[in-house]
Amino acid sequence: MKKLVLLIILLTGCTKDDVLNLKQEGYFTLDASFLSSVAGKxxxxxxxxxxxISIEYTLRDTGGLLWVKSSEVAVNEDNVNIFDPITLPVGDYVVEDIALVSExxxxxxxxxxxxxxGFDFSVFSDISTPFDAQIFPETETSVSVELMCYSPAELDLSGTFEGNTKVTDLTTxxxxxxxxxxxxxxxxxxDGKLTFDEDVxxxxxxxxPIVKEFELLVITAxxxxxxxxxxxFTEYNPDGTATDEDVVQFDYQCL
Structure with missing residues (x-):
């Protein structure tokens, strides 16, 4: 089973040298396989x-300056431990990207x-990039984000927030x-929300990609x-094994 990656990020302002300490604590399970390449922004x-082996943050300040910071991560059984806080000057930022990177x-x-x-995976996430981050001295803000990879043939992602359990299972x-x-x-x-709209x-x-649990799904040609x-549908492919019977066929023939 491929797992949703979860990360807790703590934003902490500091008055001593007027910088922000960005402290990360989090985990993800390694039952999943991971990404090899990315196309597009x-x-x-x-x-x-x-x-x-590392986590990389891409942020932009109000002056338009791009900040790229990274920290090492270590894989330990089913967990990823993130080391070394990064520092940023106190101010306003747009977080453009957070990603895990291989060797x-x-x-x-x-x-x-x-x-x-392409497909907007942010519909399956509570927080997506880009998002604003305001950094103040002597202030601490907790931000939870979800990191994902996508298996186009058979998608099965799930995960849990630390301190606030949330499981999101996806399939195809x-x-x-x-x-x-x-x-x-x-x-x-x-459930009333448009999650896919593509020219095909x-x-x-x-x-x-769809969520596994829903009350009503409507697919339209x-x-x-x-x-x-x-x-x-009120449920789709409940056994999790894709067969010919699970292929949606529309009751319509072109004239």
């Missing part, structure tokens, strides 16, 4: 067998980015567009802005 990485320099996991191209919904090529777009709405064509089987057909 801050896109969620695909899982691979690489293990992280080969590849991103293994990262916090989902709401501005990345497979669908086949109506024959004839009239469908050009597909959307998925989960062709008669091959497509996949989209479109031709431009015209709805062709939709299918509703």
């Amino acid at each position: 801050y896109e969620l990485p695909e899982c691979s067998s690489e293990e992280p 080969n320099g590849n991103i293994t996991h990262r916090v989902p980015n709401s501005e990345s191209i 919904l497979y669908f086949l567009l109506p024959e004839g090529g009239c469908a050009t777009r597909c959307t998925i709405v989960i 064509t062709g008669e091959e089987i497509h996949g989209a 479109w031709s431009g802005d015209d709805e062709l057909a939709s299918v509703e």
Whole structure:
């Protein structure tokens, strides 16, 4: 099972030398495989067998200066321990990226980015990059973030916050567009929230990440802005094993 990575970040202001101590405490389980490569700006990485050796933070201050800081991490059984706080001047920042990096320099996991191209994984995360961080002297702020990798063939991620349990299981919904090529777009709405809206064509089987637990999922095939057909689920692939029967097929044929 591939696991959601979790990290607790403590932002602590300091008056002595007017810098911020960024202290990290967190863990993730290593039942998952990790990322090998990333395409595009801050896109969620695909899982691979690489293990992280460091965590990297990318921040931008109000003057437009980009700050890139990193700390070493150590993998110990199912946990990752993050060492050495980083320091930043007190002020306002935009946190643009937080990622785990392997020995080969590849991103293994990262916090989902709401501005990345392609599927928006930030819908599965309470906090996504970019986000604002205000740093004041003698102040401590606790921020919880989730780091993820994505397995496009079979997605199964879960995790737990320290002190505040939250489990988010993801899987892949497979669908086949109506024959004839009239469908050009597909959307998925989960419990009233749009989680997938992509231009898709062709008669091959497509996949989209979804949460495992929901009350109502509606997948719809479109031709431009015209709805062709939709299918509703109250649960999808409950046994977790993808078969031909789990491929969504729309009850519609192109004219």
